[in-house]
Amino acid sequence: MVxxxxxxxxxxxxxxxxxxxxxxxxxxxxxxxxxxxxxxxxPRNRNLQSSKxxxxxxxxxxxxxxxxxxxxxxAASELIxxxxxxxxxxxxxxxxxxxxNIKRLVSKLTQMRGAALKLGQFMSIQDSHVLPPEIxxxxxxxxxxxxxxxxxxxxxxxQEALGPSWMDNFESFDRLPFAAASIGQVHSAVLKAxxxxxxxxxxxxxxxxxxxxxxxxxxxxxxxxxxxTAGKLLPRGLFLDRTIQVMKEELADxxxxxxxxxxARRFGQADHLGADPRFKIPWVWEGSTDxxxxxxxxxGVSVGGSVIDRLSQRDRNDIAERIxxxxxxxxxxxxxxxxxxxxxxxxxxxxxxxxxxxxFGATREYSKEFIDNWLHLLSAxxxxxxxxxxxxxxxxxxxxxxxxxTMLDAHVKSMVLLGTPFKASTPQPFKxxxxxxxxxxxxxxxxxxxxxxxHRLTPPPRETYSLNRKLSGAFLLASRLNxxxxxxxLWQKVVDGYRFx
Ligand SMILES: Nc1ncnc2c1ncn2[C@@H]1O[C@H](COP(=O)(O)OP(=O)(O)OP(=O)(O)O)[C@@H](O)[C@H]1O
Numbered sequence: 001m002v003x004x005x006x007x008x009x010x011x012x013x014x015x016x017x018x019x020x021x022x023x024x025x026x027x028x029x030x031x032x033x034x035x036x037x038x039x040x041x042x043p044r045n046r047n048l049q050s051s052k053x054x055x056x057x058x059x060x061x062x063x064x065x066x067x068x069x070x071x072x073x074x075a076a077s078e079l080i081x082x083x084x085x086x087x088x089x090x091x092x093x094x095x096x097x098x099x100x101n102i103k104r105l106v107s108k109l110t111q112m113r114g115a116a117l118k119l120g121q122f123m124s125i126q127d128s129h130v131l132p133p134e135i136x137x138x139x140x141x142x143x144x145x146x147x148x149x150x151x152x153x154x155x156x157x158x159q160e161a162l163g164p165s166w167m168d169n170f171e172s173f174d175r176l177p178f179a180a181a182s183i184g185q186v187h188s189a190v191l192k193a194x195x196x197x198x199x200x201x202x203x204x205x206x207x208x209x210x211x212x213x214x215x216x217x218x219x220x221x222x223x224x225x226x227x228x229t230a231g232k233l234l235p236r237g238l239f240l241d242r243t244i245q246v247m248k249e250e251l252a253d254x255x256x257x258x259x260x261x262x263x264a265r266r267f268g269q270a271d272h273l274g275a276d277p278r279f280k281i282p283w284v285w286e287g288s289t290d291x292x293x294x295x296x297x298x299x300g301v302s303v304g305g306s307v308i309d310r311l312s313q314r315d316r317n318d319i320a321e322r323i324x325x326x327x328x329x330x331x332x333x334x335x336x337x338x339x340x341x342x343x344x345x346x347x348x349x350x351x352x353x354x355x356x357x358x359x360f361g362a363t364r365e366y367s368k369e370f371i372d373n374w375l376h377l378l379s380a381x382x383x384x385x386x387x388x389x390x391x392x393x394x395x396x397x398x399x400x401x402x403x404x405x406t407m408l409d410a411h412v413k414s415m416v417l418l419g420t421p422f423k424a425s426t427p428q429p430f431k432x433x434x435x436x437x438x439x440x441x442x443x444x445x446x447x448x449x450x451x452x453x454x455h456r457l458t459p460p461p462r463e464t465y466s467l468n469r470k471l472s473g474a475f476l477l478a479s480r481l482n483x484x485x486x487x488x489x490l491w492q493k494v495v496d497g498y499r500f501x
Contacts, residue, residue, distance in 0.1 A: 154208055161289045169192060170192060171190040173190075174187050177208075183209055183254060184210060189294075190204065191204050203296075205282070205297045206292065207295070209291040218248065221247065239459035243465070250364075253361070254362055258290045261293060263363040264284050265283075266336065268283065273326075279354060280349065280356040284296075298356035299356075301347060302343045303323075303346045316482060317481075319348055321485045323478065331371060332375060338470075339466035340470075341469060341477065345358055364463075373392055374463075375495070377396060377415065378422075381412075381419035389411075390412065393415075398411065399458070400458050407456065410455070413448055420437070421438070422487050422488055422490075423488070428488045429484040430485055430487045431484045432479040433479050439479070
């Protein structure tokens with residue numbers, strides 16, 4: 001059975017000709033128009049399409065069931081093709097991973113959104129280059145395409161969240177979203193002066209959550225896991241069960257926009273980033289709900305986008321330094337971290353020269369005890385002290401004490417490599433980007449991963465999933481910016497100011 005594409009599915013560009021280009025912020029930022037709308041330049045939004053999000057349990061089951069059947073059909077056709085073609089007889093790749101099946105999987109995961117799309121994001125950042133290239137390709141393609149709800153579905157959610165006269169709060173509301181993400185879509189609107197926190201009409205970004213996402217997390221992740229394990233697509237040492245469990249918890253948190261609003265407010269306070277002239281945190285409208293989040297609209301462009309390449313080296317160094325510094329302060333000063341390092345969550349505003357931060361849904365708090373231990377471990381890595389690295393890894397639960405020497409070597413080596421930018425002996429400013437020391441280090445860390453996947457006896461501690469994702473994401477961003485950053489000074493500053501216990 002091949003799954004039908006819903007009748008209401010429609011490429012966004014057909015509608016976009018009518019709609020104002022809300023994504024084009026070149027006028028307000030003064031950045032030259034690179035020839036395409038800036039917002040859509042963000043990687044994940046290249047293929048926005050409108051399609052109904054299946055919200056009933058039966059509807060979702062039908063979609064996944066149809067997908068499994070069509071993948072099976074694809075695998076059977078591939079088997080027939082291979083057995084009739086001698087050249088392919090000894091091909092080692094899984095039968096499930098034919099181009100046709102990959103396309104089916106991408107299209108279905110994109111349409112189901114929610115957990116499925118999040119899994120794609122999570123795995124592609126979390127375990128980059130751990131997964132077989134075909135799987136990485138699937139997740140990359142899922143990330144690069146996104147769907148949005150048809151107008152009637154968005155209207156129903158707005159009515160439920162803000163009441164039937166929800167439009168009374170807005171002077172204008174662009175019914176076509178300018179961004180579609182894993183669990184919601186974002187509209188541009190203007191709040192009326194009477195309800196605006198500024199006392200005058202205010203441009204806002206309105207994030208509207210897809211229907212029934214919260215209830216579908218468990219079953220969706222179960223289906224996705226079934227599809228991945230049925231094809232024996234993933235390495236065993238990935239501890240997929242733990243990964244999925246952590247994702248479930250993270251996703252459940254992210255579906256609560258009230259939680260996101262409270263973290264955004266916290267980051268906006270003076271003792272966090274409110275008084276820091278390098279950053280801008282959008283305010284949150286008090287009428288926001290757990291499913292509809294209304295925030296001040298910020299005008300910057302994604303620091304990973306093509307526009308950034310036109311910035312001076314000095315600006316790129318400066319932006320990367322802010323992001324790495326923020327990462328260290330979130331960990332060792334605030335003990336609260338926004339853990340989604342997606343480029344689209346860091347926006348550079350050349351007019352105000354601030355880094356604008358959006359998406360506090362993936363914010364986590366860490367206990368003092370965990371951060372104490374983690375700082376001990378990272379300090380041991382920076383000092384290249386093997387015994388201390390093992391000791392603190394045991395305390396944190398990274399190791400069980402039963403590991404063989406091969407695993408211990410690979411684990412310590414990867415930690416020491418991660419600490420290289422902060423080492424006293426590393427020449428500063430530290431160069432990220434292509435053909436840099438960092439590129440060599442990344443290659444060396446990657447080389448340790450298959451060893452660890454083979455010999456790892458226990459899944460990494462829960463906290464480290466989000467923490468490592470953010471740290472490696474920050475370094476990746478610095479590489480994307482081709483930046484040089486004095487990481488040692490940043491490190492020294494937080495370590496000197498840290499009080500253990
Ligand atoms: N306040 C804002 N001003 C301008 N653009 C915004 C704002 N908030 C969000 N956006 C845009 O909408 C996109 C999606 O928002 P956000 O990342 O908060 O959603 P999400 O559902 O948490 O996405 P994901 O989990 O996939 O990162 C952002 O990457 C950004 O492009």
